Amino acid sequence: MVALDADLVGRGYLLTTQLRATLARLAPIRLAELGDGLLARIDHLLGADREHLPLFRRFPDAVPDHAHVLYSRRIRALLLNQPRQTCAHCGRRSTEAGIGALAPCAHLLCAPCLDGLEAQGRGARCPLCGTGLSAGTYLGEDSSAGRKAAEVSGLDQALRPLRLVSASQLAAAMAEFHRLLARRTPLSPQDRDDLAALLAHAPADLPQRLPERIPLRETKAAVLAALLRRDGAGALPVLAERIDTATDVLRLLWSWSGAEPDLLPATARRLRLRNVPRPLRRGLLEILEALPQATLFEDLRRHRSAWLRAGELLHPYEHRSRFPRVTAAFVLLRETDLRTHEVGREFADPPAPLRVVEAGEHTRLGFTGFAGRVETRLAAGDAAGAVRVLAARPGELVRRLHHVLRVHAATAPGAPLPDGLAETVAAALARVAPGPLLGAYGRLRGARSAGERRLYFPRGTVSLAHAKEDHGTVVPAELSDPVCALIEAELLRRGAAGGERYELALLDEGLVDLVAPFAERAAAKTLVSVPRGSRQPLPPGDRLRLFVHWMQPEHLRVDLDLSVALYDARWNFHGLCDYTNLVHGERAAVHSGDFTTAPPPDGATEFVDLDLDRLERGGARYAVVIVFSYNDVPFEDLDEAFAGFLDLGATPAGGRHYHPRAVRQRLDLQGDAKVSVPMIVDLADRRYTWTDLNTGADGGFHSVYRHQAEVGALSRDVLAHFSPENRATLWDVACARAAACTDEVAVRGADGARRWRRGAAETVEEFAARLRALRDPDGAVAGPLTDLLAGRRAFVALVNGDVPAPEKAAGTLYRLYPGPVDAAGEELERWTAGDLVSALTPG
Incomplete structure (x- = not known):
């Protein structure tokens, strides 16, 4: 137990009383298994489960044999550096220096807890380990050797307590489960992992515990797929009750096949659809048949390639007499020639809104959907007519608000909002999800100019970003301000809608530097969930250590390169630090050396140390952190890959180059991407913008020098796009x-x-x-x-x-x-x- 205490303190964690007592009751072999597993999970979270050795061992400049000695020495060093620590018994952090290390076991206990134990007659022993306490209770001042250890240890922060899950906390976990189900914005990778874990341990009466409505379609698909895997065709009544669009069925099939139900092309390329048993196949076709015909046709056309693959599993033509609507939808989807196919005579006189279309030698079914009606009106400059059509779908109306106002400004310069538009928009705002609402607010309230650079984030599994000049009509303030006022009023209405009052x-x-989360589906897994585009202060001190670690599969060589591109205040290229230039300036930036392969089991790690003062004095204003896949292998093909930065002030002097306690942020490199830009450092303000972006790159042999212009332009656009007045x-x-x-x-x-x-x-x-x-x-x-x-x-x-x-x-x-x-x-x-x-x- 003391060895586990020492190992946890070395990682910045602390066992509290209940958890320690539970572990102490285990047999030694079981304790070793659980202890090793706990340490392994923490190391994986901090990226410390691999050796991180730089190519140049003297970068950047050229175990005690008894567990109790190690633990006691670390605790003494900790208290000398930071006396305001967390009590291991009550879990609270002392606001004054009212906490000490018990003698001789060195466990941390605050004075109120010690007084309470003495009042109960239990003050003679440590409440954690039961060791008899020496006279004086607390350890005294350490020797000069202990103070020397404190100087070099870097243990100057409060330990983070690890607590035993209690029954009340299990109830809190179920409350978290319901919060995730109620979320109307896409779940982040961490939230998706949490949901999967909670579903795996869900009780048998899960259908009865589900809320009346699960608003997020991907979340609903994950829950229904979990029910389907557990109950098989017995879950069909729940599915029929919950599914209200054809796209829900498609998402369910993807989740049933073990994929994210995002319906993205990148996911589709890797997806092999799982076979659907016959009872389930008939049940899904029956659900589709009961849906409104017009929306069924439109939903299938919206995801045509995915539905073509799903149709191979569902076999809709086999049941055309029982499910005629579904059959008609697939005839439309597959563009079946009615002259030659056996189903043709059944659709010679199709029901509305379908029609027969003669196309040369072929006869097919035709259909004009919702999007076609909207685009026709916008192309004709009829903004008011487009709004009337869009009113049926509030989310689409709010997403297109800027487009609608732009069309109105172009066709009627100087005119106020069309009659009835404000009322229609207000009604739509009251029904739309938070994501589109906040997106429209950020887009409309910022000052715009003709020819400005606009940043786009195409929907995908990774956050690719593209920028281009926008020469469209600028929406004047007299049109955008009234709409922004409507959005602000709606935000206040929703803030009070729950009826919850606070004192x-x-x-x-x-908080003004934290962007409201968006596109979390494509966000990378991170240690700290900083929303993309947010600005945060760097750790104190003048030096920062960047890192990238990766491990390649046995059959594939992968060369990742950690690079830093430097730009001046006008975004002119100033210099670089990468595998081609290991030292920039007077050691203002130092690269640890270029690994060109990362075989298992340890992989490879590259570092770059930044001296912020020297870089700024040398004329640099921005440092853009970039990870390249030099030989053009996408990150998703790697066994493991992550990047981030360390606080060198928290790294013990003379210690390892990568210390888990010093990790301040890390993100997983993932998806079909080969260039990642995790963050942009503002050297003058000592702040960084968390970008979590990927850029397109082809051809291999990537380097900062080759991509300097593109990286600089993208970084400039990113900072402008995420300024507080624009988001x-x-x-x-x-x-x-x-x-x-x-x-x-x-x-x-x-x-x-x-x-x-x-x-x-x-x-x-x-x-x-x-x-x-x-x-x-x-x-x-x-x-x-x-x-x-x-x-x-x-x-x-x-x-x-x-x-x-x-x-x-x-x-x-x-x-x-x-x-x-x-x-x-x-x-x-x-x-x-x-x-x-x-x-x-x-x-």
Whole structure:
């Protein structure tokens, strides 16, 4: 147990009382298995389960034999560097130096816990391991050798407690399950993994536990496929009740076959559809037959190639007398020649909305769908007519708002919004999902200019980005401002729709730098879920270490290259640090050396150290981090590949080049991509923009010098696209919820916390506008924030969770980075960024 304690502390984690007691009751062999597994999971999370040896061993410049000695020495060094640690018994972090290491076992215990144990007559032994405590209880000051160890250890942060899952936390896991099912925005990779794990352990009465509606189609397909795998054809009644579009059936078939139900071409290329048993085949055809005919035809045409493959499994022509609508849909889809095919005579007089089309020597069925009607009106400049058609599908209307307003501005320059458009848009906004709502808000509120560069993110399994000049008609402010006002009013309405009220809201000004999550389906798995496009401060200090690690399959050589492209303030190419130029300037950037192969079991790792001061003094403003697949092998063909950065200030002096405790961010390199741009560093502001982007590249032999112009142009476009005035941010989302749900808001900024109170005669809209602009505060917050929150129901949205855990606080908590606030009770419900956005789901 002490050896496990030491290994966990070395990784920045701490066993709490219940978990340690549970592990201590295990047989030694079982304990070793579980301990090794726990350490392996943590190492994998931090990327430390591989050897990370640079090619040049002296980069960047040219075990004790007893477990208890190791653990005690690390704890002493930890307390000397950072006395405010987490108590292993209560799990709370001390706000003062009221915590110590028990003698002789060195387990961390706070003074209140020790006093409580003594009052219960249990103060003579350690509550974790049962060791008898020495006189004086706490370990005394260490020797000079211990202080020397503290200097070189780098142990200067609070340990993160590992807790035993209790019955109440199992209930919290089920609550998380229902939150994921209620999400109306695409799930991130971490959320999809969580959902799969929860489905694998779902109780037998899962159908009865499901909510009345699962709004996200991909999530619904994953749940129904899990039911199908478990219950077979017995799940058909649940499927018939839940499926309401033909695309739901297609997603179900993909999930049934073990693929993501995203219906993307990249997924289709790798997918081999699983055979469908005959009872299930008939059941699915029956579900399709019961759908409205017009939407059935349109849904099949929207995903034509995927449905052609699905039709090979469903055999619809075999049951044409029983399922005539489905047969007609596949006749339309396959463009069957009615003159020569045996089903032709059955559709000589097709039902509306189908029609017979003569095309040369062939006769086929024809159909004009929803999209065709919209495009016809937009091409004719009839914006009002297009809106009337789009009103039937609110999501499509909101996604096309910018296009509709552009058409109106081009055909009627200077004219106000068409009559009835504002009312139609307001009605659509009340029904649309949060994603399109926030997307339209970000697109319309920013200042636009003719010929501006626009960034596009095509739907896919990876986040490819393309930019081009937009010479279309600029939407004037007199058209976009009224629509933005409608969206802001809708955000406030949704913030209050749940009826949940708080006594207080605590927000962080830094939320303005966090972009509201979008396209999470294509996001990479990361250690910290920073939304794409967000700006965050770099770790303190002047040096940053970048890394990439990969391991190739046995049959394939893969050469990844970690590179840094440097640009000045005008985005002129300034220099590079990569395998062709190992040292930039006066050691301002140093590359560890180029590995051209990464065989298992350890793979290979490349590093680049950046001296931020030297780079800035040398004239560089931006450092763009890039990972190339030199020999043109896509990342998805690798056994493992990830990149990220380390905080060198948290790395022990003279220690390993890659220390797990120093990892601040990592992302998995994935998908059919060969060039990844994880982040862009602003050397002047000491901040980085988390981009998580891939760019197209063909031909192999990739290098920074070859792609310098494309990388610079893309990076410039990315920073412009993700500026706060051009995107909806978590500040917008949090302000809407806070203003709608409470009359008192505290905002923490760099210069302290200020307070906003809603006046007696002030409307919610006026209060929200004042709060959003941080205008006219009602005074400063006196005293610690934890006292402000104690005993109150609060909505808390922070970037860093470094607020001490408040006593008896309840409500909702979002934080990006973990901290002491995580030790708050379960009454303070944890939310992710996706939960914040999903809370804006229409009632």
